Amino acid sequence: MPQLVVASANRKKVIELKTLLEPLGIELLGLDQFPHLPPVEETGTTFAANAAIKATAAAQGTGLWALADDSGLEVDVLQGRPGVYSARYAGPGCTDADNNAKLLAELASVPDERRGAAFVCHLAVADPTGAIRLSVEDRCRGRIISEHRGGQGFGYDPLFLIPEYHLTFAELGLAVKSQLSHRARAFARLVPRLPPLLAHAAS
Numbered sequence: 001m002p003q004l005v006v007a008s009a010n011r012k013k014v015i016e017l018k019t020l021l022e023p024l025g026i027e028l029l030g031l032d033q034f035p036h037l038p039p040v041e042e043t044g045t046t047f048a049a050n051a052a053i054k055a056t057a058a059a060q061g062t063g064l065w066a067l068a069d070d071s072g073l074e075v076d077v078l079q080g081r082p083g084v085y086s087a088r089y090a091g092p093g094c095t096d097a098d099n100n101a102k103l104l105a106e107l108a109s110v111p112d113e114r115r116g117a118a119f120v121c122h123l124a125v126a127d128p129t130g131a132i133r134l135s136v137e138d139r140c141r142g143r144i145i146s147e148h149r150g151g152q153g154f155g156y157d158p159l160f161l162i163p164e165y166h167l168t169f170a171e172l173g174l175a176v177k178s179q180l181s182h183r184a185r186a187f188a189r190l191v192p193r194l195p196p197l198l199a200h201a202a203s
Helices: 011-024 047-062 083-088 096-106 174-180 182-190 194-202
Strands: 003-006 027-030 066-075 116-126 132-144 160-162
Touching: 003 011, 003 047, 011 027, 011 066, 011 174, 011 182, 011 194, 047 066, 047 083, 047 116, 047 132, 066 083, 066 182, 083 096, 116 182, 132 182, 132 194, 174 182
Parallel strands: 003 027, 003 066
Antiparallel strands: 066 116, 116 132, 132 160
């Protein structure tokens, strides 16, 4: 079974990715299995650049194929913020709760009809030398609500409403989210191309 390192220390994200990839016969390894690897500084100004940085570092550090996911929230009225800074929007060492609180404060005076937003996901796959061999991106549109709803998911999920379902990502649950999310849509682009790439490399 081919192995693929997921360049993320976020266990919830790794679990979500396993749901998408393990049915393809690909064994996913999280960065928690490689404690010797130093943290990677995400210095890119785009999701694509940060995904490439993380995939390259994980591949070179492990000698394995690596997959990196850089994703975040873009809010229309905030000109695309928090964007690539989504995970650290409230400052260094912040928590999901801190980020959500900052976002709600910034949108406090914004009416519902102007709270459009999109979750964006960029995926990059690097070979063991660190060269990027595959790169895809997709997004999921929704709206930011004014109060937390739901106990599942992570990040901004409790605030991101899917209008068609009248539920937030944190209320939908992993099974449904794995079909609708920005990450699922990006993976729909990636999945047909990934197994042949890994199989060719192993031959």
